[in-house]
Amino acid sequence: MEKYEVFRSLAIIIIAAKFFGLCARKLKAPQVVGEIVAGLIVGPSILGLVGYSDFLGYMAEIGVMLLMFTAGLETRISDLRKTGFKALLIACAGVFIPLACGTVLYMAFYGFAPWGDEEFYKALFVGLILTATSVSITVQTLKELGKISEFVGTTIVSAAIIDDVIGILVLTIVIGIKDPAQDISSTFLMSGLFFLVSLVFGYLFYRVFKRIDKRWPHTRRIPIIGLALCYVMSYCAQKYFGVADITGAYVAGVILSSLDDSTYISRKMDINSYMIFGPVFFASIGLQTDIKSVDPSILLFSLCFVLVGLLSKIIGCGAMSRVCGFKGRDCLKIGIGMMTRGEVALIVAQRALSVGALSGAYFTSVIFLIVVSSILTPIFLKILYSDKTPKAEVVTDTTS
Amino acid sequence: MEKYEVFRSLAIIIIAAKFFGLCARKLKAPQVVGEIVAGLIVGPSILGLVGYSDFLGYMAEIGVMLLMFTAGLETRISDLRKTGFKALLIACAGVFIPLACGTVLYMAFYGFAPWGDEEFYKALFVGLILTATSVSITVQTLKELGKISEFVGTTIVSAAIIDDVIGILVLTIVIGIKDPAQDISSTFLMSGLFFLVSLVFGYLFYRVFKRIDKRWPHTRRIPIIGLALCYVMSYCAQKYFGVADITGAYVAGVILSSLDDSTYISRKMDINSYMIFGPVFFASIGLQTDIKSVDPSILLFSLCFVLVGLLSKIIGCGAMSRVCGFKGRDCLKIGIGMMTRGEVALIVAQRALSVGALSGAYFTSVIFLIVVSSILTPIFLKILYSDKTPKAEVVTDTTS
Numbered sequence: 001m002e003k004y005e006v007f008r009s010l011a012i013i014i015i016a017a018k019f020f021g022l023c024a025r026k027l028k029a030p031q032v033v034g035e036i037v038a039g040l041i042v043g044p045s046i047l048g049l050v051g052y053s054d055f056l057g058y059m060a061e062i063g064v065m066l067l068m069f070t071a072g073l074e075t076r077i078s079d080l081r082k083t084g085f086k087a088l089l090i091a092c093a094g095v096f097i098p099l100a101c102g103t104v105l106y107m108a109f110y111g112f113a114p115w116g117d118e119e120f121y122k123a124l125f126v127g128l129i130l131t132a133t134s135v136s137i138t139v140q141t142l143k144e145l146g147k148i149s150e151f152v153g154t155t156i157v158s159a160a161i162i163d164d165v166i167g168i169l170v171l172t173i174v175i176g177i178k179d180p181a182q183d184i185s186s187t188f189l190m191s192g193l194f195f196l197v198s199l200v201f202g203y204l205f206y207r208v209f210k211r212i213d214k215r216w217p218h219t220r221r222i223p224i225i226g227l228a229l230c231y232v233m234s235y236c237a238q239k240y241f242g243v244a245d246i247t248g249a250y251v252a253g254v255i256l257s258s259l260d261d262s263t264y265i266s267r268k269m270d271i272n273s274y275m276i277f278g279p280v281f282f283a284s285i286g287l288q289t290d291i292k293s294v295d296p297s298i299l300l301f302s303l304c305f306v307l308v309g310l311l312s313k314i315i316g317c318g319a320m321s322r323v324c325g326f327k328g329r330d331c332l333k334i335g336i337g338m339m340t341r342g343e344v345a346l347i348v349a350q351r352a353l354s355v356g357a358l359s360g361a362y363f364t365s366v367i368f369l370i371v372v373s374s375i376l377t378p379i380f381l382k383i384l385y386s387d388k389t390p391k392a393e394v395v396t397d398t399t400s
Numbered sequence: 401m402e403k404y405e406v407f408r409s410l411a412i413i414i415i416a417a418k419f420f421g422l423c424a425r426k427l428k429a430p431q432v433v434g435e436i437v438a439g440l441i442v443g444p445s446i447l448g449l450v451g452y453s454d455f456l457g458y459m460a461e462i463g464v465m466l467l468m469f470t471a472g473l474e475t476r477i478s479d480l481r482k483t484g485f486k487a488l489l490i491a492c493a494g495v496f497i498p499l500a501c502g503t504v505l506y507m508a509f510y511g512f513a514p515w516g517d518e519e520f521y522k523a524l525f526v527g528l529i530l531t532a533t534s535v536s537i538t539v540q541t542l543k544e545l546g547k548i549s550e551f552v553g554t555t556i557v558s559a560a561i562i563d564d565v566i567g568i569l570v571l572t573i574v575i576g577i578k579d580p581a582q583d584i585s586s587t588f589l590m591s592g593l594f595f596l597v598s599l600v601f602g603y604l605f606y607r608v609f610k611r612i613d614k615r616w617p618h619t620r621r622i623p624i625i626g627l628a629l630c631y632v633m634s635y636c637a638q639k640y641f642g643v644a645d646i647t648g649a650y651v652a653g654v655i656l657s658s659l660d661d662s663t664y665i666s667r668k669m670d671i672n673s674y675m676i677f678g679p680v681f682f683a684s685i686g687l688q689t690d691i692k693s694v695d696p697s698i699l700l701f702s703l704c705f706v707l708v709g710l711l712s713k714i715i716g717c718g719a720m721s722r723v724c725g726f727k728g729r730d731c732l733k734i735g736i737g738m739m740t741r742g743e744v745a746l747i748v749a750q751r752a753l754s755v756g757a758l759s760g761a762y763f764t765s766v767i768f769l770i771v772v773s774s775i776l777t778p779i780f781l782k783i784l785y786s787d788k789t790p791k792a793e794v795v796t797d798t799t800s
Binding site: 002003004005006007008010011014015018022054055057058061062065220221223224225227228231232234235238239245268269271272274275276 | 402403404405406407408410411414415418422454455457458461462465620621623624625627628631632634635638639645668671672674675676
């Protein structure tokens with residue numbers, strides 16, 4: 001590919017994303033829905049104008065990293081401390097209830113299998129695919145609605161982060177049981193170590209940044225060094241601790257969230273995000289999907305899979321939030337906010353395929369789940385928020 | 401390459417670029433020198449921490465596009481109109497004098513060859529490599545010094561743009577003479593057509609943007625649609641007219657430069673540029689260089705090549721600016737501003753290699769010329785500007 005060819009893809013993506021984003025707003029839906037739909041329309045599913053490429057994949061990765069970094073920056077640490085234990089409980093419910101429901105769903109379709117049986121593992125992997133929440137769509141929606149810094153928003157984001165870690169641990173355990181060569185304990189150890197190291201280094205970095213911030217407030221170097229920290233933590237999280245890179249980015253944001261200049265950093269990141277990387281990330285969800293190539297033989301299963309996937313998260317997380325003392329509507333917000341699935345679901349499906357526990361046909365179901373949940377979550381969240389808070393409308397108008 | 405691996409490269413580049421950029425400032429040199437040196441140091445030449453990859457290449461291309469787009473945005477059209485004919489003359493001098501000097505240099509080293517001889521073509525190609533100015537370093541330096549919108553700045557940028565087009569035409573003619581299958585006239589036609597089409601569509605786009613700008617001033621959509629225009633023009637320039645993509649980006653900037661919100665667009669682009677793409681672009685100049693692998697057999701030739709390359713541009717463009725009525729110091733500024741070479745020189749060398757007119761050993765000379773000119777230009781420009789205008793110092797301080 002010639003270098004200038006990237007401008008063609010970027011031009012089509014940004015024009016389509018902006019156009020469908022505005023259409024979505026006209027229809028009172030969040031813009032992010034329009035951006036995902038834009039990807040579906042210009043991608044291989046419909047028009048075939050832009051194909052998914054490695055370059056777009058990297059750009060999308062930077063996009064989701066920036067998104068999680070700003071979510072971290074806008075977190076109130078006091079809220080995080082208050083929400084910590086509740087988020088852990090909600091995350092556990094959000095992992096184990098979908099896991100159980102997915103396993104049962106597979107058995108309902110293809111017959112009961114006892115523990116240890118090949119079919120049992122297949123069922124278990126179907127459940128595993130349902131465990132990982134992808135919080136980026138929810139984060140973007142909450143930002144659009146101006147609700148990301150609220151207590152419910154912080155709860156959702158931190159629960160999703162913990163959910164991700166628990167999901168990886170459960171995946172490791174299941175693969176470990178199937179293939180004893182895998183080392184389960186080190187995965188546990190490294191995940192724990194990541195948060196410990198983050199805590200220690202995070203505090204050190206925070207002190208350093210506070211001095212820089214005091215000495216040179218509002219200079220370019222603050223967001224630049226902040227971004228560098230975000231890159232480093234994203235990379236180290238995934239490379240050395242086996243934790244998702246976006247978790248590293250979020251933690252980097254949380255570390256810097258108490259700085260005086262945190263809003264300043266966040267604003268700069270936001271510009272990078274909405275101008276270039278954000279549209280690429282959201283459109284790439286649609287771009288990676290090719291509706292034409294889906295396997296029709298498992299359409300009925302896919303339909304049930306999507307339903308079970310959405311409901312198990314809503315009910316699991318919603319019920320647990322209720323237990324944790326959240327009010328009715330807030331429970332629903334948390335449940336809905338946690339129901340989006342993203343590429344982690346595809347990665348789990350890929351792992352299942354590679355250990356021979358699942359056939360490629362199930363990718364259809366996973367893609368349906370990702371697309372449907374990505375489109376429904378923002379719409380439902382907006383409805384839930386707009387009923388009680390007419391002010392949200394105003395916030396959306398000024399920021400777009 | 402795993403997706404998260406890009407964060408490692410980006411982290412190293414941004415930290416090194418910022419660090420050496422600050423060191424350069426301490427030494428009273430422009431930051432961009434530090435960023436290029438950062439690439440040399442972390443790249444294969446010295447530390448080998450980061451290798452040049454396709455991804456970094458694409459990022460760098462977006463970086464130089466953003467740079468030229470903002471240079472266009474900060475152009476005063478009245479200046480451009482006034483400078484137009486002068487810039488054309490300066491560009492002609494900047495093409496033909498280095499072309500002649502390079503040809504003579506080769507013959508001085510390897511013996512005189514008559515017109516049409518194989519050796520004559522080799523000499524001609526050495527001259528051709530010297531023709532193309534790479535204006536990005538100069539643009540960044542002038543921006544740092546706060547001089548990009550001044551008359552001399554506009555003259556340099558527009559002369560460099562015209563220089564580029566003339567350089568491509570001359571290259572096409574030479575290849576056409578060597579290989580009659582090449583169609584020379586269509587290259588001429590398309591270059592002319594590009595500027596004609598830009599004029600017509602540019603005016604239409606300008607009217608459309610003016611309406612958008614009036615109806616929704618200071619909204620995100622203005623810079624987003626502006627960026628989309630820039631992508632489209634960069635792509636079309638290269639794809640359909642054979643004109644460099646950065647010329648398209650510059651023209652897109654000029655089209656939008658008369659809008660009320662042009663500073664607003666430019667500020668948003670600047671943030672994208674200095675946070676992410678700029679450091680990658682400047683560092684990538686150093687990254688692409690591997691000093692260890694240079695061919696020692698032509699070191700003496702390289703030394704003379706660099707000297708002739710720099711002096712021929714300074715003298716050629718400087719003398720012609722004098723003819724055009726510029727004052728002494730301004731002539732030197734224009735000469736120095738035009739002396740930077742970049743990847744176009746490498747592309748010409750590549751073309752010469754592919755038509756069998758030059759051996760790979762000469763890449764060493766070209767790389768030396770690029771690195772030396774990229775580092776010297778900002779330093780000389782800063783000296784030239786700072787002597788008379790102590791205010792420039794202040795501008796540098798507040799923007800970094």
